[in-house]
Amino acid sequence: MSKIWAVAINTVRQALRLKIAAVFIVLLLVLLPVMGFKVTGDGTLKGRLQTFISYGLSLTTLLLCLLTIVGSIYTLTSDVKQMQIFTVLTKPVRRFQLILGKFLGIILLDVLLLGLFSAIIYAIVVNMPGFVKADDTELARADNEFFTARAGLMPQQADVSKDVDSAYEKLRQNGELPADLEGSRIAVKNYKNELARRIQLSKRAAAVGQELLWEFNNVKITDPNQKLFIRFKYDVSVNPSDLQVYSSWIAGDDRQIKLGTGVKTPIYQFDRRDLIRTAREIEVPADAVADDGYIAVGFFNPPLNDTVIIFPPEDGLEILYKADTFTANFLRGVLLVLIRLVFLAAMGVLAGSFLSFPVALLLSLAVFFTANISGFIIESFEYVGKGVSDIYNVGFKTLLQLLPQFDKFSTTTFLVPGRLLSWTVLAELVLSTVCLKAVLLLLLALLIFHYREIAKVTV
Amino acid sequence: MEYAVETFSLTKTFSDWWGRNKVYAVDNLNLKIAANQVFGLLGPNGSGKTTTLKMLLGLLYPTKGRALCLGGDAAEPAISQRIGFLPEESYLYRYLTARETLDFYGRLFKLPAKVRKMRTEALLDMVGLKAVANRQVGTFSKGMARRIGLAQALINDPDLLILDEPTTGLDPIGTRQIKDLIIELAKRGKTILLCTHLLADVEDVCDQIAILYGGKIQAEGRVQDLLQQTDKTEITTGRISENALVKIRQIIRDEHADCDVKSPMSKLETFFINIVAQARQQAVPTSGAESKTEISGFLTAAGAEKSRPAAVLDELVSPAASTPQPSQETPQTHEVHPVRSSPEEDLLRKLTAQPEPKPVAADSSVQPTPAEQQLQSEQQIRKDILDRLTGRTDSDTKNQTGGD
Numbered sequence: 001m002s003k004i005w006a007v008a009i010n011t012v013r014q015a016l017r018l019k020i021a022a023v024f025i026v027l028l029l030v031l032l033p034v035m036g037f038k039v040t041g042d043g044t045l046k047g048r049l050q051t052f053i054s055y056g057l058s059l060t061t062l063l064l065c066l067l068t069i070v071g072s073i074y075t076l077t078s079d080v081k082q083m084q085i086f087t088v089l090t091k092p093v094r095r096f097q098l099i100l101g102k103f104l105g106i107i108l109l110d111v112l113l114l115g116l117f118s119a120i121i122y123a124i125v126v127n128m129p130g131f132v133k134a135d136d137t138e139l140a141r142a143d144n145e146f147f148t149a150r151a152g153l154m155p156q157q158a159d160v161s162k163d164v165d166s167a168y169e170k171l172r173q174n175g176e177l178p179a180d181l182e183g184s185r186i187a188v189k190n191y192k193n194e195l196a197r198r199i200q201l202s203k204r205a206a207a208v209g210q211e212l213l214w215e216f217n218n219v220k221i222t223d224p225n226q227k228l229f230i231r232f233k234y235d236v237s238v239n240p241s242d243l244q245v246y247s248s249w250i251a252g253d254d255r256q257i258k259l260g261t262g263v264k265t266p267i268y269q270f271d272r273r274d275l276i277r278t279a280r281e282i283e284v285p286a287d288a289v290a291d292d293g294y295i296a297v298g299f300f301n302p303p304l305n306d307t308v309i310i311f312p313p314e315d316g317l318e319i320l321y322k323a324d325t326f327t328a329n330f331l332r333g334v335l336l337v338l339i340r341l342v343f344l345a346a347m348g349v350l351a352g353s354f355l356s357f358p359v360a361l362l363l364s365l366a367v368f369f370t371a372n373i374s375g376f377i378i379e380s381f382e383y384v385g386k387g388v389s390d391i392y393n394v395g396f397k398t399l400l401q402l403l404p405q406f407d408k409f410s411t412t413t414f415l416v417p418g419r420l421l422s423w424t425v426l427a428e429l430v431l432s433t434v435c436l437k438a439v440l441l442l443l444l445a446l447l448i449f450h451y452r453e454i455a456k457v458t459v
Numbered sequence: 460m461e462y463a464v465e466t467f468s469l470t471k472t473f474s475d476w477w478g479r480n481k482v483y484a485v486d487n488l489n490l491k492i493a494a495n496q497v498f499g500l501l502g503p504n505g506s507g508k509t510t511t512l513k514m515l516l517g518l519l520y521p522t523k524g525r526a527l528c529l530g531g532d533a534a535e536p537a538i539s540q541r542i543g544f545l546p547e548e549s550y551l552y553r554y555l556t557a558r559e560t561l562d563f564y565g566r567l568f569k570l571p572a573k574v575r576k577m578r579t580e581a582l583l584d585m586v587g588l589k590a591v592a593n594r595q596v597g598t599f600s601k602g603m604a605r606r607i608g609l610a611q612a613l614i615n616d617p618d619l620l621i622l623d624e625p626t627t628g629l630d631p632i633g634t635r636q637i638k639d640l641i642i643e644l645a646k647r648g649k650t651i652l653l654c655t656h657l658l659a660d661v662e663d664v665c666d667q668i669a670i671l672y673g674g675k676i677q678a679e680g681r682v683q684d685l686l687q688q689t690d691k692t693e694i695t696t697g698r699i700s701e702n703a704l705v706k707i708r709q710i711i712r713d714e715h716a717d718c719d720v721k722s723p724m725s726k727l728e729t730f731f732i733n734i735v736a737q738a739r740q741q742a743v744p745t746s747g748a749e750s751k752t753e754i755s756g757f758l759t760a761a762g763a764e765k766s767r768p769a770a771v772l773d774e775l776v777s778p779a780a781s782t783p784q785p786s787q788e789t790p791q792t793h794e795v796h797p798v799r800s801s802p803e804e805d806l807l808r809k810l811t812a813q814p815e816p817k818p819v820a821a822d823s824s825v826q827p828t829p830a831e832q833q834l835q836s837e838q839q840i841r842k843d844i845l846d847r848l849t850g851r852t853d854s855d856t857k858n859q860t861g862g863d
Contacts, residue, residue, distance in 0.1 A: 006566035017554035083550040090516045090544040091567040092536035455518040457473045457484045457510055
């Protein structure tokens, strides 16, 4: 271990003294404080906080990712090219110790820099309410919606398999099924999936005068004085002229009314008018939640509207409640960035173990940017033609799944809306990205480097 | 017999990208280097010297055959722990200072912090870089980088030292210092494999050499055996008169041999070293490396503790060295081997035969000091020898002197 550590410390020195890291450090040291004072967002305190943390963390993450890629490739390829490796590998150092030392060195550097810049971002964020003029409402909103870590509960998808089967049977009997379904199991399956989606949607749609009710269990309220939030987004069948719809909401324990036990916990009602296709939040006192963690949310589509209101399955409705502090969430967010950096360091070391610097850099950048849009790529391939889809399913999809999905698990997607990044999610990511993918890359690097001839024959 | 380095049909070929044009960089090399030897691997550029070293050290894999260092594979930590290697260029981390460089390599040998620090300082002192120990190696001249390169090769007090072109880029003092160091280390029981095309280096320090060409050994053996011209004889004397020379020539002609007489020239290396030594005595400032000639104590002491042959050598060769002390400039020692051919022996006997000392006339007025007495006596003896050689009498000498 002491040999690995010696190589690691040397790698940190290399990155710092050869000014590879200096460019990134200076850039961030200048940009972060400037951004802290200059960003305005939507003009509110919450908007400023969200904009700063979004740009600040994104910039830091991007620059550290690039530094990790460049650093991890350079440290190995330069040793081989400038032949310092001759003086290292002729000492009692095994090749795996050199590779692990280089990897550890880059991680150490990342931890150092990530710690520094995260501390700067954190200090600016927590002090921003002090140097921005904001009234109590804005401060309270920032507290409830930004300086928090809110867990989210979504309504469970109803089981519609029986509805699908009966609808399908009905269509078959009426001879209304498409002709190309015959003899193709895949086509039938796809058709049934589409039916299921439509039925699911119909269960989340309210015609004028209709109501919807969702029940939630296990809402863990730590402080009855805190708030919880109903986050919703409307879709409509017909766009209103001003793109706004009326609504009436209730939140509380509806079992008290049904069973006639008397009202122990309050039930709140809200009449609103909101923009369609825009996420909105209703603040509800947490005492609406029953002692057993139950709460029901009801929606009524009033006759003032003349359109069906639909709640999209992916982000139509959600209950948010405070589950942890902002600081703890921020810390987990930083660790999430570190997970990404660990993967990239392993990737860089692997590329540097058998490629020259420019080629390894090109490969690593390609992987990095693909991982950043892997969600989009995966989604877009779902809609391509049959022939391409087969090829994609067999080969490309597997490769994509080997990559981490940086776009899906980005720190800002949690911290900007004040969403809880739980230890469980973090542990799963550590397991899949670090323990599995990064270790796999490192093992591959060790294998290649073990069999590689370090010197060249010169005659 | 145990060999420090041994190769068995060691072969390295390389081809182009398509696997065509196979070229032999090293071809069936069977090399055996006994322990405690200074072995010179010679050859022109591209003869396969460095490729051989790289295969020995595990940086290249042989196409065929095997290479052993200290009885095992040099890639094994247990073996590389005992090897010191100086590559053909000092491939060092430019961003590390000289002190950090040695500390880093010391850490790779897992040397305890105390030992590492002691050795680092001792080596910096030995290679004359103590004054610039905190300067980054990237700012060093080639010679200074070579010195720190050598120091890193010695940080583990190796049993086998592999030096690839060790004197490249060094000034004559540095070159001399390294040669002295090699000799000294050899005395301590180390095995040294020297790979170079600077023949003067090899001639001065190597016991055994092999000459490579085309990846094959073309000649191999002891330096003495390979270089000695047994059909010639060289005699060196103090300054003698023209008349004496004529007589000597006559004697040699009588032996049916030719003779070339000239005043020997000093080596430029010796002259240069003397000039720099004078400048140093006058304390002329320099920003470069300071040349030291002292061997680091830990190299000698540890070596003596570790290996039995080294201990024996200490006793036999240099009794004072067993107690590590800052040594004076290490003197070059040259063994004198008797020439075996009988005509030459006769000639030498004639030239060096000492006559019976004649009594010197005492002068009561002048009492010579003991040193003067000895000098006079030696001059008298030398004069007598020459007189006998040239067949000159006392009267002849007097006349000649008077004539001058």
